[in-house]
Amino acid sequence: MAEPDNAADPAALAATVKRLAIDVGFDRAGIAAAAPLGREAFLRDWLAAGHAGQMAYLHRYSDKRNDPSKLLRNARSVICLARDCPRDGACDRPGELPDGYIARYARGTDYHLVLKQLAFLLLRRIRKDVGACEAMVAVDTKPLLEKELAARAGIGWIGKNTLLNHPAAGSHCLLAEIVTTLDLAPDAPMPDHCGRCRRCIDACPTRAIVAPGTLDAARCVSYLTIELRDAIPEDLRPAVGPRLYGCDRCQDVCPFNARPPASAAEPPPADLPDRLDPRAVLGWAEDDYTRAIAGTAAERATLAMWRRNAAVAVANANPTQREP
Numbered sequence: 001m002a003e004p005d006n007a008a009d010p011a012a013l014a015a016t017v018k019r020l021a022i023d024v025g026f027d028r029a030g031i032a033a034a035a036p037l038g039r040e041a042f043l044r045d046w047l048a049a050g051h052a053g054q055m056a057y058l059h060r061y062s063d064k065r066n067d068p069s070k071l072l073r074n075a076r077s078v079i080c081l082a083r084d085c086p087r088d089g090a091c092d093r094p095g096e097l098p099d100g101y102i103a104r105y106a107r108g109t110d111y112h113l114v115l116k117q118l119a120f121l122l123l124r125r126i127r128k129d130v131g132a133c134e135a136m137v138a139v140d141t142k143p144l145l146e147k148e149l150a151a152r153a154g155i156g157w158i159g160k161n162t163l164l165n166h167p168a169a170g171s172h173c174l175l176a177e178i179v180t181t182l183d184l185a186p187d188a189p190m191p192d193h194c195g196r197c198r199r200c201i202d203a204c205p206t207r208a209i210v211a212p213g214t215l216d217a218a219r220c221v222s223y224l225t226i227e228l229r230d231a232i233p234e235d236l237r238p239a240v241g242p243r244l245y246g247c248d249r250c251q252d253v254c255p256f257n258a259r260p261p262a263s264a265a266e267p268p269p270a271d272l273p274d275r276l277d278p279r280a281v282l283g284w285a286e287d288d289y290t291r292a293i294a295g296t297a298a299e300r301a302t303l304a305m306w307r308r309n310a311a312v313a314v315a316n317a318n319p320t321q322r323e324p
């Protein structure tokens with residue numbers, strides 16, 4: 001293994017790391033400094049406003065969330081990585097949303113497995129070709145502000161819908177990070193491309209984007225169908241529509257998602273399709289749930305939650321069945 005050479009040109013090392021990232025299968029890579037992000041006040045006010053709903057874990061480790069250098073001793077850099085989701089299958093545009101809709105990111109193979117495999121492969125290549133280093137791989141599993149870091153690393157900007165967006169590739173992507181002791185030259189952040197557009201805000205069925213760049217997650221359909229453990233509040237049920245798992249409306253109306261990125265990832269194997277019949281899900285037994293969901297990213301919702309979502313989707317698909 002090559003010895004670390006932190007005296008080497010950080011710009012040259014960063015260029016090599018980014019080239020290796022594309023070689024192993026990521027679509028974009030950028031470098032952010034492992035340094036405080038300055039988002040303490042925003043995060044504190046956001047949590048105090050109750051926008052995290054029941055996601056208690058977001059109240060923990062706020063020091064680490066705001067400063068990735070606290071996650072790894074002597075951390076110098078964060079390698080931010082994006083992989084595009086395939087754009088085939090059902091979409092969440094007005095008039096095109098099918099019954100039993102499943103959000104794009106959850107379809108196919110569990111993205112945690114796919115991205116972790118790529119990130120560890122990349123880390124092996126970095127240690128071989130760039131130098132030995134301490135490192136920590138994160139795919140949704142560590143207290144990191146991953147979109148904020150990715151924006152700092154110049155691989156997109158955070159749109160008014162609060163998601164990482166890219167002028168050529170749009171926002172349907174998944175993120176991974178490698179926090180490392182390597183001294184890599186940071187990239188410049190990307191400028192905002194939203195301009196005066198506000199399609200995502202106007203199209204949100206539950207009015208969850210309460211200000212440009214601020215999400216009341218407790219109202220978001222993704223939260224209501226994936227994170228909320230209790231019944232979906234009655235007043236929000238109609239807005240959930242016929243969706244079973246997640247929501248893509250604020251992305252599918254975005255002009256930057258109008259055409260698929262040139263480097264779209266391979267379509268995944270059909271582990272989880274783009275929709276399921278809500279009436280069938282309503283009747284699922286434990287075995288049916290295991291067969292359909294085990295090993296996919298949609299395992300985050302329990303069988304009871306899937307049935308709850310199905311009851312709402314069925315009611316919304318056929319208004320005559322709605323509760324009074």
Ligand code: SF4
Pocket residue numbers: 161203204205206207208209215219220221222247248249250251
């Ligand atoms: S995912 Fe759906 S509910 Fe959540 S902010 Fe976007 S459009 Fe609104």
Ligand code: SF4
Pocket residue numbers: 159160161165193194195197198199200201250253254255256
């Ligand atoms: S819909 Fe418009 S405002 Fe929203 S993220 Fe896309 S470009 Fe920005």
